[in-house]
Amino acid sequence: MVSRVSRSLALASVFALAVGLGACGSGSSDEGNGDDGVVTINYWGFAPKSTTADKYKEAFEASHPNIKVNFRVVEITDYPATLRPGLQSDDGPDVLPLAAGGAIAGAFLFEDAVEDLTPLAKATLGDDFADQFGGGYIEQLTVNGKLLASPFVGVTAQYFWYNKDLFDKYSLVPPTNYDEMKKVCDTFAANDVQCFVGGFGGDLPFGGELARTIANSIEPGYWEDAIKGKVSWESPVITETVDVLRKMQADGIIAEDAIAIQQYPEANNIFQSQQAAMIQMGSWYAQYDPKDVSAEAQEAAGVTDPQVFTQLTMPAPDLSGHGNIPTTLGEVDWGVAISKRSQHKAEAEEFVKWLTMTEEGQQFGCSVLEGVPTLKNVEPDWPNLNLSNPELQEANIRQIIEDSLTTTETRNRWIGPETAEAILQLVQGALTTNTPAADLAAAAQSAAKPLDGAADS
Amino acid sequence: MFEIRSRISRVILQVMITVLVLPFVVPLVVMVQVSFSGAGWGNYKAVTEVPFFLYFFRNSGLIALGVIAISYALTMMGAYGFSKLRIRGREFFFWMIMGALTLPEVVLIAPLFPTFSKLGLYDTFWAVIIPVSALQVPFTLLLTRTFVDGIPNDLLEAARIDGCGSIRTFWNVIIPLSRPMAAAIIVLVFINAWNAYLLPLAFLQNAEHEVVTQLPQYFRSQYSDDQTKQLAGAVLTALPEVIAYIGLQKFFERGMAAGAIK
Amino acid sequence: MNAQRHQSRSSELVGLAKVPARPSRVQLAPHGYLWIFPAFALCVGVIYYCVGYSVYISTLSWDGLSSYQQDVGLENYQKLFADPLFWSSLWHTVVFFVVVFTLQTLLGIVFAAILHSKVKLAVIYKVLIFLPVVIAPAIMAPVHRNVLSKDGALNSILSSLGLGDFTRSWLADTSTSLWAIIGVQIWSSAGVAFILFFAAMSQVDLETLEAARIDGAGNVRTLLYIVMPEVKGTVIALAVLNAMAALRLFDFPYLLTRGGPVYSSEFPGVFIYREYAAAHAGYSSAASVVLLVIALGASVLMTMRHRRSLRAEQGR
Known part of the structure; x- marks a missing residue:
């Protein structure tokens, strides 16, 4: 009996090794320069999600029969561990999405590892290609004269999205300043509805977004200048921002749990399940406008019987009382880059060209409403959007797209890892400690680090 | 272990263990609750409809088998060597192996990536099996060595007197007597291999090679995070591990060890 | 046969402790080098190769991606030792280790002992305490956030026990974030301690237990004087494993609090990851190397x- 166990173990291991080896041999295509001249390019990235990717993969492969796209989801948090080694080897990705800025996937972090796409853009769209893209997108993805990624979708941010049905139910209108906000929240609280939900924990910068909203109502543009290093974080603007944040928390507008939850999934679920009336999100949130996506989101939030409700944006209120409506931010959300070490650059270029520089490709981004189209003259497929409230929401989305063409302040373009951390600590310090605001501001000043070229921009 | 002398002792023990187990159950209950909320069974259906769903289980299984085979073999041999055999500088070698326990996974990827790439192992299961095993062995070796220490040397003496060389002693004395601990480490290694996330993410490329830990990816994106389906996936993913655990329970029974000596 | 005779002789009790019948003559034991070689080759080969790489990187100022690397010698280490965040993360590790190890061992032993006895539905308990081990931290994290939230399960239980004053948002409070992570870790790893003690306790000689019982030893004394010595080795092994895990800890602190709020639950693993993600590959590697040294020293x-003490006991 003893030896039988050992023998079966030995057999099992031999079998495993054999099968494992076999499995590897058959499947591993190694960028499949297959028998029939079909080239496979590898796309590793945080966006789009796999269901959307399947659609554009199908469309691309239909019109490009010799190229296959192998799409892999790699979340932003896994970028450092996987993408960086991958980009330094021949076995890494051919194409990848890059963001305008931010701590991890900002294009400027990848300057050395990706190709300059200027020649491709010029060849496809002409010498004035930069003007064909909206809102400064090309500029935002250009570092040292090199176009690091081709813009795919843009983002506008700082809106407060609100649940119109809930507002209508209690005869409320979107607030434009702190007092109105407080009144709205009191009404909701009396009716057991959470007024405002925000998830400031985790990696995403939503706490910082709210702080910026407040700062921009105190002195427009100050926050961006601080990020760029043109002005100091140690300033009354910042200390007042901290005070307002604390006041919002004391008044129950910011929940005690805010630092403990994340925007996704918690805050998003709370809003989509109609337990909260307002949430601060950007243009990407329009993806929940269509009926089916909204129903899916409600189910994901645990609602067994999804309802149709109307979500719309309102401009962020002036929370500091200085009388300035915070400006909408806008920048490219992400674009597609080509790795310098790609073994199939020609095919990769075909893909980038198709996705980002043609209307067909752009439709895949803007028609799921995950972002605003980056090519001017491209519009979402209005008749087929299946919106929860077509009249109001179509107008809303048109407004968002219009905003994207007129914004003057970027969102993450100039935020590098150190500055992102500094902002995060500022917000956490404001909401979970009693540290004097001046100290928090000082800490932010010493931790933040402006990016190269920021001061001149 | 405890002798149950009276009805009351039995009840007390039962109550005690129930109370102690409750905190462990609460998050599990929440997890299952969430996995059934929203679309209910539809969540589970959605999970099974992920492309290559069955491949994930197959791949994870293959990797786990490979890791278990290598870890078990190397651990038993190493534990026998460190515990019962003569080695000059034994502790030094042992500590060197223990040092491998200290590295977080993320530190392994950057140096191993180009190596595997050059060796042509990229996108093969070996690229996952080798580092995962290397991370398991120090921990299993530590535990098994301790366990083998507890095997009375007289048994080894007896085997030697009976004419067994070190190999036969290993096969006929050490291996059978180590079954309880071997079962424990097989379960733990299986779990670690089954739950491996970062190494497969880094070293496996094609969708057909993906493993179960990639399942949540299909229900998450930059702007969405569907807990109901991810947790349904987690329940399904956990099933093989629980089955393995229950299946190996019989090796933990007391007395098996003693009775197995010829 | 010979084996059985030897076994029963070695079971003779002197007092309540088990003593080998005669000292072993390891002098005649064969060489073990070939036996340990495969494990050595795999672990040292693979892991130390990565360690070497880390050591090399730790002397650079590099973003982890570009071809621009600058040799800065030991500057990263100097900066590291002057970094208060690194020290506080180490302190958190110490607290974490002490508490988690103690509670894990206690729970593991108690569970293993009880479940070795005849309780009803033992399999169910065995599965329930082990399930947390099976589920990956990344998956459980949102569930834990849910349980630990202001209106989560933990607070509900506290309220229903009349401890409503203690309710709070456990992860958002700087004074409790560390303890929340400790609690979650105990939850997820007590099952490991359980399974190991359960296995170790299988080694306890049935005859020894019988003899002790005949001699009139109660349950507690049986536990303390017969079972405990048998599992002492496992306790030490568990201590080493916990120390390694504590030093390497990343998943729960990162997923639940990201080391916050305001670094109140910062751990070296999170520190290393954050620095690496922030394109400070050299600094991050220096921290890894320091951690390696500490871990080796501790083990x-x-x-x-x-x-x-083992050697003394066995007369080697």
Whole structure:
């Protein structure tokens, strides 16, 4: 009996090794320069999600029969561990999405590892290609004269999205300043509805977004200048921002749990399940406008019987009382880059060209409403959007797209890892400690680090 | 272990263990609750409809088998060597192996990536099996060595007197007597291999090679995070591990060890 | 047969402790080098190769991606030792280790002992305490956030027990974030301790237990004087494993609090990851190397005492 166990173990291991080896041999295509001249390019990235990717993969492969796209989801948090080694080897990705800025996937972090796409853009769209893209997108993805990624979708941010049905139910209108906000929240609280939900924990910068909203109502543009290093974080603007944040928390507008939850999934679920009336999100949130996506989101939030409700944006209120409506931010959300070490650059270029520089490709981004189209003259497929409230929401989305063409302040373009951390600590310090605001501001000043070229921009 | 002398002792023990187990159950209950909320069974259906769903289980299984085979073999041999055999500088070698326990996974990827790439192992299961095993062995070796220490040397003496060389002693004395601990480490290694996330993410490329830990990816994106389906996936993913655990329970029974000596 | 005779002789009790019948003559034991070689080759080969790489990177100022690397010698280490965040993360690790190890061991032993006895539905308990081990932290994290939230399960239970004053948002409070992570870790790893003690307790000689019972030893004394010595080795092994895990800890602190709020639950693993993600590859590697040294030192210290006492006991 003893030896039988050992023998079966030995057999099992031999079998495993054999099968494992076999499995590897058959499947591993190694960028499949297959028998029939079909080239496979590898796309590793945080966006789009796999269901959307399947659609554009199908469309691309239909019109490009010799190229296959192998799409892999790699979340932003896994970028450092996987993408960086991958980009330094021949076995890494051919194409990848890059963001305008931010701590991890900002294009400027990848300057050395990706190709300059200027020649491709010029060849496809002409010498004035930069003007064909909206809102400064090309500029935002250009570092040292090199176009690091081709813009795919843009983002506008700082809106407060609100649940119109809930507002209508209690005869409320979107607030434009702190007092109105407080009144709205009191009404909701009396009716057991959470007024405002925000998830400031985790990696995403939503706490910082709210702080910026407040700062921009105190002195427009100050926050961006601080990020760029043109002005100091140690300033009354910042200390007042901290005070307002604390006041919002004391008044129950910011929940005690805010630092403990994340925007996704918690805050998003709370809003989509109609337990909260307002949430601060950007243009990407329009993806929940269509009926089916909204129903899916409600189910994901645990609602067994999804309802149709109307979500719309309102401009962020002036929370500091200085009388300035915070400006909408806008920048490219992400674009597609080509790795310098790609073994199939020609095919990769075909893909980038198709996705980002043609209307067909752009439709895949803007028609799921995950972002605003980056090519001017491209519009979402209005008749087929299946919106929860077509009249109001179509107008809303048109407004968002219009905003994207007129914004003057970027969102993450100039935020590098150190500055992102500094902002995060500022917000956490404001909401979970009693540290004097001046100290928090000082800490932010010493931790933040402006990016190269920021001061001149 | 405890002798149950009276009805009351039995009840007390039962109550005690129930109370102690409750905190462990609460998050599990929440997890299952969430996995059934929203679309209910539809969540589970959605999970099974992920492309290559069955491949994930197959791949994870293959990797786990490979890791278990290598870890078990190397651990038993190493534990026998460190515990019962003569080695000059034994502790030094042992500590060197223990040092491998200290590295977080993320530190392994950057140096191993180009190596595997050059060796042509990229996108093969070996690229996952080798580092995962290397991370398991120090921990299993530590535990098994301790366990083998507890095997009375007289048994080894007896085997030697009976004419067994070190190999036969290993096969006929050490291996059978180590079954309880071997079962424990097989379960733990299986779990670690089954739950491996970062190494497969880094070293496996094609969708057909993906493993179960990639399942949540299909229900998450930059702007969405569907807990109901991810947790349904987690329940399904956990099933093989629980089955393995229950299946190996019989090796933990007391007395098996003693009775197995010829 | 010979084996059985030897076994029963070695079961003779002197007092309540088990003593080998005669000292072993390891002098005649064959060489073990070939036996340990495969494990050595795999672990040292793969892991130390990565360690070497880390050591090399730790002397650079590099973003982890570009071809621009600058040799800065030991500057990263200097900066590291002057970094208060690194020290506080180490302190958190110490607290974490002490509490988690103690509670894990206690729970593991108690569970293993009870479940070795005849309780009803033992399999269910065994599965329930082990399930947390099976589920990956990344998956459980949102569930834990849910349980630990202001209106989560933990607070509900506290309220229903009349401890409503203690309710709070456990992860958002700087004074409780560390303890929340400790609690979650105990939850997820007590099952490991359980399974190991359960296995170790299988080694306890049935005859010894019988003899002790005949001699009138109660349950507690049986536990303390017969079972405990048998599992002492496992306790030490668990201590080493916990120390390694504590030093390497990343998943729960990162997923639940990201080391916050305001670094109140910062751990070296999170520190290393954050620095690496922030394109400070050299600094991050320096921290990894320091961690490696600490871990090795700790495991050496812990096993040295145990080995010495083991050797004395077995007359080697």
